[in-house]
Amino acid sequence: MIKKSVSLTAAGKKELEKELDELIKNRPVIAERIATARAFGDLSENEEYSSARNEQKLAESRILEIQDILKNAKIIRGGKKDKVALGATIVLDLGGRKVEYALVGPTEANPLEGKISNESPIGKAIFGHKVNEVVDFNGKKVEILEIK
Numbered sequence: 001m002i003k004k005s006v007s008l009t010a011a012g013k014k015e016l017e018k019e020l021d022e023l024i025k026n027r028p029v030i031a032e033r034i035a036t037a038r039a040f041g042d043l044s045e046n047e048e049y050s051s052a053r054n055e056q057k058l059a060e061s062r063i064l065e066i067q068d069i070l071k072n073a074k075i076i077r078g079g080k081k082d083k084v085a086l087g088a089t090i091v092l093d094l095g096g097r098k099v100e101y102a103l104v105g106p107t108e109a110n111p112l113e114g115k116i117s118n119e120s121p122i123g124k125a126i127f128g129h130k131v132n133e134v135v136d137f138n139g140k141k142v143e144i145l146e147i148k
Contacts, residue, residue: 005074007086007105007118013073020066023059030056069107076105081147084126086118091146092126094137098145103127 008016030052037049076087084090089102101116103126109117116123125137126144134143 004072006069006072006107007076008069008073008108009076009087009102009104012104012108013070013075016066016070020063020070023063023066026059030059082130084129084144084147089148090126090144091148093143093145095140 033052034049034056037046037052040046040048081088084103086103086105089100091098091100101111101114101122103118103123104115106117106119109115109120118124118127122137122142125135125142129135129144131144131147134141136142
């Protein structure tokens with residue numbers, strides 16, 4: 001199986017490393033909850049035990065996921081500012097509304113934080129274009145005002 005590289009900004013990598021550290025540090029707390037709940041007796045009807053085991057499964061799954069992402073991460077470096085590329089911050093005119101987005105890989109994307117994926121519809125529409133170019137996005141004209 002060929003591993004797909006994951007595009008991350010340096011900040012995104014740090015956030016994932018921080019989350020991984022917190023999850024690993026929380027392992028003993030979850031284990032203690034499981035041990036305490038186990039002491040209550042019958043595990044088949046023990047909601048505390050089931051809840052703690054579920055939390056452990058979710059945490060371990062996320063740990064493996066983050067480790068895999070970090071192992072396959074390719075750090076995005078801000079390059080030239082002449083074309084829209086990964087790692088760039090772009091100011092757009094969306095129908096008279098000025099918006100600013102950072103173009104990141106899908107792992108980091110969070111539109112509510114102003115981070116859009118290069119694989120998203122708008123990311124694909126603007127990728128590789130230059131300042132002052134107008135691109136079509138869902139039947140609307142989008143102008144690239146600035147690339148930072």
